[in-house]
Amino acid sequence: MSKKTTIYDIAKALNITVSTVSRALSGFPAISEATRKAVIETAEKLNYSPNKLASALKSGKTHIIGVIVPSVQAHFFASIIHCIESGLKDSGYRVIIYQSNESVENEINGVKTLLEAQVDGIMASMSLETQDVSHFEEIVKQNKPLILFDRVNETLAVPTITLDDFKAGYVATQHLIDQGYRKIAFMTTIHQIKIFNDRLEGYKTALKDNNLPVLDEHIIFGGLSIKDGRFGAGKLMRSKNKPDAVVAGDDFTALGVIKKLKEINQTPPEVGVIGFANEAFSAYITPNLSTIDQHASQMGMECAKMFLKMINQQNPYQDTKHIVLDPTVIERQSTTKLPS
Amino acid sequence: MSKKTTIYDIAKALNITVSTVSRALSGFPAISEATRKAVIETAEKLNYSPNKLASALKSGKTHIIGVIVPSVQAHFFASIIHCIESGLKDSGYRVIIYQSNESVENEINGVKTLLEAQVDGIMASMSLETQDVSHFEEIVKQNKPLILFDRVNETLAVPTITLDDFKAGYVATQHLIDQGYRKIAFMTTIHQIKIFNDRLEGYKTALKDNNLPVLDEHIIFGGLSIKDGRFGAGKLMRSKNKPDAVVAGDDFTALGVIKKLKEINQTPPEVGVIGFANEAFSAYITPNLSTIDQHASQMGMECAKMFLKMINQQNPYQDTKHIVLDPTVIERQSTTKLPS
DNA sequence: CTGAAAGCGCTAACAA
DNA sequence: TTGTTAGCGCTTTCAG
Numbered sequence: 001m002s003k004k005t006t007i008y009d010i011a012k013a014l015n016i017t018v019s020t021v022s023r024a025l026s027g028f029p030a031i032s033e034a035t036r037k038a039v040i041e042t043a044e045k046l047n048y049s050p051n052k053l054a055s056a057l058k059s060g061k062t063h064i065i066g067v068i069v070p071s072v073q074a075h076f077f078a079s080i081i082h083c084i085e086s087g088l089k090d091s092g093y094r095v096i097i098y099q100s101n102e103s104v105e106n107e108i109n110g111v112k113t114l115l116e117a118q119v120d121g122i123m124a125s126m127s128l129e130t131q132d133v134s135h136f137e138e139i140v141k142q143n144k145p146l147i148l149f150d151r152v153n154e155t156l157a158v159p160t161i162t163l164d165d166f167k168a169g170y171v172a173t174q175h176l177i178d179q180g181y182r183k184i185a186f187m188t189t190i191h192q193i194k195i196f197n198d199r200l201e202g203y204k205t206a207l208k209d210n211n212l213p214v215l216d217e218h219i220i221f222g223g224l225s226i227k228d229g230r231f232g233a234g235k236l237m238r239s240k241n242k243p244d245a246v247v248a249g250d251d252f253t254a255l256g257v258i259k260k261l262k263e264i265n266q267t268p269p270e271v272g273v274i275g276f277a278n279e280a281f282s283a284y285i286t287p288n289l290s291t292i293d294q295h296a297s298q299m300g301m302e303c304a305k306m307f308l309k310m311i312n313q314q315n316p317y318q319d320t321k322h323i324v325l326d327p328t329v330i331e332r333q334s335t336t337k338l339p340s
Numbered sequence: 341m342s343k344k345t346t347i348y349d350i351a352k353a354l355n356i357t358v359s360t361v362s363r364a365l366s367g368f369p370a371i372s373e374a375t376r377k378a379v380i381e382t383a384e385k386l387n388y389s390p391n392k393l394a395s396a397l398k399s400g401k402t403h404i405i406g407v408i409v410p411s412v413q414a415h416f417f418a419s420i421i422h423c424i425e426s427g428l429k430d431s432g433y434r435v436i437i438y439q440s441n442e443s444v445e446n447e448i449n450g451v452k453t454l455l456e457a458q459v460d461g462i463m464a465s466m467s468l469e470t471q472d473v474s475h476f477e478e479i480v481k482q483n484k485p486l487i488l489f490d491r492v493n494e495t496l497a498v499p500t501i502t503l504d505d506f507k508a509g510y511v512a513t514q515h516l517i518d519q520g521y522r523k524i525a526f527m528t529t530i531h532q533i534k535i536f537n538d539r540l541e542g543y544k545t546a547l548k549d550n551n552l553p554v555l556d557e558h559i560i561f562g563g564l565s566i567k568d569g570r571f572g573a574g575k576l577m578r579s580k581n582k583p584d585a586v587v588a589g590d591d592f593t594a595l596g597v598i599k600k601l602k603e604i605n606q607t608p609p610e611v612g613v614i615g616f617a618n619e620a621f622s623a624y625i626t627p628n629l630s631t632i633d634q635h636a637s638q639m640g641m642e643c644a645k646m647f648l649k650m651i652n653q654q655n656p657y658q659d660t661k662h663i664v665l666d667p668t669v670i671e672r673q674s675t676t677k678l679p680s
Numbered sequence: 681c682t683g684a685a686a687g688c689g690c691t692a693a694c695a696a
Numbered sequence: 697t698t699g700t701t702a703g704c705g706c707t708t709t710c711a712g
Binding site: 284 | 344389390391392393394396397402404411412413415418419421422425434436437438439452453455456457458478482595599619620621624625626
């Protein structure tokens with residue numbers, strides 16, 4: 001109880017100096033086995049717990065890295081974090097998570113907080129709101145590793161790990177075409193985020209490559225949520241030019257679309273629906289939702305690997321790479337068009 | 341770039357001392373407005389960012405609190421964390437998350453890591469494996485707030501926030517009985533965790549109160565997952581004494597049960613199924629899953645409130661409370677028995 | 681192999 | 697209202 005034991009207590013108990021204790025504890029080689037053993041034993045006896053703060057203050061390394069994500073509630077981000085953690089664990093790095101909740105303000109605060117906490121590096125996936133990215137520049141200025149994943153920004157000269165989002169939009173659309181759908185709508189966010197724009201381009205290109213028309217009325221800019229999905233689907237299905245399939249911005253939106261379609265008795269796969277992200281529920285709703293797998297675990301692993309590489313270079317930003325992963329179509333019932 | 345600016349740089353620039361700078365920056369009252377303004381301006385000009393590590397080392401307060409959960413992938417825990425964060429934000433506390441992944445070893449490591457990081461307090465929900473809780477005692481010894489939520493341990497004399505799990509088991513069972521089910525099975529974890537035992541007792545008591553027999557063969561001890569749900573349901577439905585409803589240990593397990601029941605053409609609500617936790621997907625699977633809401637947000641809020649109370653007492657453990665929340669049945673299709 | 685001592689950046693008595 | 701000064705607990709030269 002009472003006061004915490006420090007290396008001074010250990011030193012006093014053994015009649016040696018703190019420097020010796022420090023060295024013994026940190027595995028310094030030039031220490032006699034006897035001393036080391038004595039120190040370790042005494043440390044245990046006194047229930048010593050190192051104050052990492054002090055050590056970090058002195059050494060300048062906290063061995064903590066900050067991860068900023070929109071929300072851990074999305075399965076995709078939770079999985080990434082999980083993989084970052086396990087990829088970094090053996091190197092002694094801990095992860096602290098900061099949620100932006102899709103707000104730039106929170107994101108700015110997150111960077112500030114993490115930097116003040118002296119994290120050794122930051123990984124981030126940007127909020128939907130984020131346009132200006134100057135808050136991230138501070139990290140680079142401090143010469144600390146910054147890695148952007150999934151929702152990235154091109155103006156920042158930092159490593160990125162992303163999905164090939166153009167391809168994601170393309171293969172999702174092509175999959176629907178292959179299944180026999182011809183009038184394919186696309187629902188996306190109103191925010192100007194690279195990955196969503198890329199997907200949209202992929203969608204358009206796929207249509208063109210298949211000699212299908214790109215119709216403005218089939219492209220819905222809105223929010224991404226179950227509610228937005230219902231709303232958008234309602235709008236689409238009431239229009240004169242009803243689509244026969246929908247590429248939804250994410251699985252939540254796709255779920256909303258499905259709910260609306262069920263209500264109006266056009267249950268998929270009568271109208272095809274495909275989402276993005278392969279959320280936990282997607283395989284279990286009825287009909288099962290086809291979706292694009294974004295390889296969260298691989299993305300997390302790459303983040304961890306990249307960080308370790310950067311931290312071991314004098315200049316983390318020498319030789320900055322952009323890793324792009326390939327999307328995979330997960331075909332389920334919602335796009336398995338029946339012969340009509 | 342280059343070197344980080346410290347309060348010394350600001351002091352030098354203004355020809356005052358660091359103490360004045362420190363005071364100006366921390367909102368100390370006895371400071372002339374002129375000085376304060378000058379300091380703040382200079383700080384901004386020099387792009388000053390405080391080193392919280394140094395401040396924490398000196399003051400003994402990091403304003404960081406650690407939260408240990410089995411996994412953020414469970415919607416329930418993600419929601420709790422979310423609410424803890426928002427409940428603490430205004431008081432200037434930040435949350436760092438540590439996942440045990442249901443392993444005691446990780447949990448022990450988590451406590452150690454967080455303590456070494458000098459967090460101001462810890463909130464935890466125990467892993468399924470955890471039996472011995474001595475690693476938590478260290479937190480209490482250091483006189484730092486420890487709050488246990490949901491998966492708690494009674495031997496620790498610390499505040500707890502839980503659901504009334506006996507009641508949860510009871511109302512889940514009673515709900516099925518009210519719907520007309522009579523042969524109700526119960527699937528739970530093999531691990532000796534209080535909340536699961538309590539639910540089991542609630543289940544048994546509900547049966548007794550309704551003059552229904554408690555059958556050993558209707559109580560399945562296993563894991564909690566989709567796979568375990570399928571497996572357990574298979575076992576139950578092959579037995580000579582087939583149940584007509586199942587209380588599953590959580591929503592994932594319930595989902596597994598539903599999948600198996602569909603396969604053998606006894607789709608709920610023909611056989612009733614109810615889960616626990618109201619996961620994100622539960623409302624969207626087919627049939628919609630009835631479940632017990634565990635009031636994650638309220639639990640998170642109470643954690644935050646409790647922490648603030650404890651941190652403001654000289655002895656955090658004076659007047660230790662146990663807050664118990666009431667479970668709520670969320671009735672959906674999976675238990676809406678049709679008249680036969 | 682071990683000790684002495686400086687100092688990481690900040691806070692907080694105590695003085696002035 | 698401001699300055700002086702002594703650390704917080706640890707690491708790390710530099711000597712010995």
